[in-house]
Amino acid sequence: MTKASRQSSSYEMVLIFRLSGEAFAISVSRVHEILDPIPVTEVPNATAFAPALVNVRGAIVPLIDIRQRLRMQPERPSNSTRLVVLELPVAGIPTRLAIMTDAVEEVAETDISALEPIPDLGSRWPEQYVSGVIRHGSDLAIFLDTENLFCPDPERAA
Template sequence: MTDAAQFPGAARDVLTFRLGGEVLAVAATQLREVLEPAPVTRVPGAPAFSAGLINVRGAVVPLADLRVPLRMRHTPPGPDARILVLDLPLAGQQAIVGIHADAVHEVTRIGPADLEDIPTVGTRWPPRFVAAIGRWGGHFVTLPDLPAIFADFLSGQSGRSHLPGPTAAGQQDLEIS
């Protein structure tokens, strides 16, 4: 997706946050709320990208870790860690998902003038996962293409149907003990 497609000319309100040592942003229109860290239920057999579930006001919501697709280093959560609850299209339907953030900065407006072309070399991230790169304060801020990231994950998931077998997790498949 090009930046023009997602940000056609007009300025957009975004929420900037820190994750894995980088500054990222999500469109304010996608954001439902920001939560304090909540107890996470592990989903055995789920891949690292979506390893857990949280309770968001009575709804069971998957918690995703953008550090996995964006190949960022994993640091233990600090006192500023938050969960961003987002509205995103998943498999053709609007769904609620949570994503990790190491810290949340602020809601700011990014105009077309602040947007940069996505460099084709020199980024660590798969270009198809980046919707736009902008400037915020003295930093570069990356707007990940969340629908593309989740769609990519789901299409990779379609072949999976069981808990990790010998191939998926390098473990013995289940057997009667």
């Protein structure tokens, strides 16, 4: 490894979770907490992307269904279903939101500078929501572009 490449490498902690068997990664700095499933309140006439609200320790938090944007089929809750509460700027406003995952796997350290563009399976994932893939053991994990993924208005997502 040359000196230059070592300088540009930046290690970051990521949370690895699964949706329908696929591994996804999100920066740990965005993760507020991980919860067992809690009751959700459906919002009538809301979009399928943000269908409900949950009470996270006294705060009302929107529940976001990222499968919608990742073109994935819905899955039934199981024993391993977890709610991941994130805190991140959405359209410039700090926002707390929750996503439902099939399972939360681990927190891993990864070299963000070694992020690879999505190989041949590029057509499967809408590219504006995905930053690239990272190595996760022998597997690959999709590193999500939280900025675009959680944008309330899909038209604005670049």
